[in-house]
Every structure is written in C-alpha cells, then in structure tokens.
Amino acid sequence: MYVSLNLSQEIDVREARRFLKGKGVSDHPVRRKIELPHVKICLNLGCGEYPFSSSEDEKWFNIDMGKTGDLVLDVRYTEKCFDPKTVDYVFCSHLLEHLTYREGDKLLRDIWDLLKDGGVLELHLPEFGMIIANQDAHIEGIYGGQRDEYDVHKSGWDYYTGKPHRRDLKTTLEEIGFTIVKAERHKPAQIGILCSKGETNERLEWRKTWAMEVYDVINPLSH
Numbered sequence: 599m600y601v602s603l604n605l606s607q608e609i610d611v612r613e614a615r616r617f618l619k620g621k622g623v624s625d626h627p628v629r630r631k632i633e634l635p636h637v638k639i640c641l642n643l644g645c646g647e648y649p650f651s652s653s654e655d656e657k658w659f660n661i662d663m664g665k666t667g668d669l670v671l672d673v674r675y676t677e678k679c680f681d682p683k684t685v686d687y688v689f690c691s692h693l694l695e696h697l698t699y700r701e702g703d704k705l706l707r708d709i710w711d712l713l714k715d716g717g718v719l720e721l722h723l724p725e726f727g728m729i730i731a732n733q734d735a736h737i738e739g740i741y742g743g744q745r746d747e748y749d750v751h752k753s754g755w756d757y758y759t760g761k762p763h764r765r766d767l768k769t770t771l772e773e774i775g776f777t778i779v780k781a782e783r784h785k786p787a788q789i790g791i792l793c794s795k796g797e798t799n800e801r802l803e804w805r806k807t808w809a810m811e812v813y814d815v816i817n818p819l820s821h
Contacts, residue, residue: 638657638686638687639685641687643693643705644662644673648808656687673705676712687720691720691806692723706774716797716798718794720792720804722790723755724754725755739751776793777795781818784813785813790806
C-alpha cells in the first residue's frame with residue numbers, strides 16, 4: 599500500500615520515516631511515495647483539537663490547516679496525497695458544514711474513491727432541522743463561531759427530509775454508493791452517521807467519544 603506525498607510536504611516525509619523505523623522497516627530514502635506496513639490506514643479530516651493517536655494496528659493521519667495536524671493540508675485536496683482504495687477508515691467531525699455544497703459533495707466522493715472495499719466513513723455535524731426546531735440550540739450551529747476565517751459554516755445538512763430545497767445526507771451518501779450502518783442524533787443538535795463502502799466485517803462503534811448524548815436512534819433502513 600502506498601501513500602502519495604507531494605514534494606512540498608517535507609514534514610510528512612519525516613513523520614513517515616519515523617513511523618517506518620518504529621515498525622522495524624529499514625529507513626530507506628523516501629521520494630514521492632512510501633510503502634507502509636500492513637496496518638489500517640485511517641484519516642482524521644479537519645482534526646482540530648482532537649487528533650487520534652496511532653497504534654500497532656492503525657496508522658492515523660490527522661489532517662488540518664492548523665498546527666495540530668500531522669499533515670498540514672486543505673482537506674479539499676486530500677485525494678492528491680493518498681492513492682485510491684488505500685484507506686480503511688475516515689473520521690470527519692464538524693467539517694462538512696464548513697464547506698460549500700459543491701465542495702462537500704466532492705469531498706464525500708473523494709472519500710469513497712480513497713476507501714478500500716469495506717472501508718468506513720464516520721461523519722458528525724450539526725443537523726440543520728434540529729437547530730431550527732430547538733430553541734436551546736446555539737446559533738453557532740448555523741453560522742459557526744466565526745472566530746477566524748475557517749470557523750464559518752457554509753452549508754446546512756439534514757439526515758433526511760425528502761424536500762428538494764434541503765440537503766439530505768442519506769440521499770447524498772446512498773447516491774455515491776455508501777451503505778448507512780448506524781445513525782444517531784446527539785444533543786443539542788448534531789447528527790452522527792457510520793457508513794461503509796460495501797459490506798464490512800467490522801463491528802462498528804463510534805470513534806468519537808465526546809458530546810455524544812443520544813437524542814434519537816435512526817433506523818438506517820427507513821427515512
């Protein structure tokens with residue numbers, strides 16, 4: 599399995615060498631591609647203040663525009679760094695709403711292309727319908743905190759409404775080809791979705807462990 603690295607991403611070359619050395623693989627020169635040992639390759643897109651640690655079985659690439667990422671990269675160009683069908687798990691928490699609908703659609707399709715057969719996507723984001731129906735929901739759920747240029751929401755998503763003037767995640771994901779395995783609404787106004795590329799043998803559980811108070815469990819087979 600190979601991870602493509604742009605020549606400008608020197609920090610990632612160094613990080614890749616350290617990882618290979620820790621796995622007992624010879625520290626050979628890294629050029630534009632590196633070969634990784636047989637571990638699960640996991641992406642944390644827009645990791646922010648919640649990077650994941652790698653283990654013996656999983657290599658996490660925490661991707662963000664800020665200093666917390668292993669890979670400092672605009673997530674809209676993630677597909678340029680990894681070869682198709684090489685990724686096992688993609689974690690995407692409170693990122694999609696910061697993209698336009700066109701950018702969000704493209705990112706979800708890029709994730710599909712990157713995932714291996716049986717790979718998993720975990721999504722968390724504000725649900726627009728829950729926000730406007732909940733008087734206690736924070737206005738930041740719609741517009742973002744606006745603390746900096748990245749902390750702005752550009753789109754609003756629902757799990758499913760069936761209305762042509764709203765954007766439904768269920769419809770979008772299934773049109774791409776994903777199978778929704780698990781979906782929950784979390785207080786105060788968030789949606790969490792686990793979906794797979796085809797069938798998966800994994801017993802899927804949330805990787806996210808914070809702000810996960812369940813409000814409603816959704817049957818993926820219904821609307």
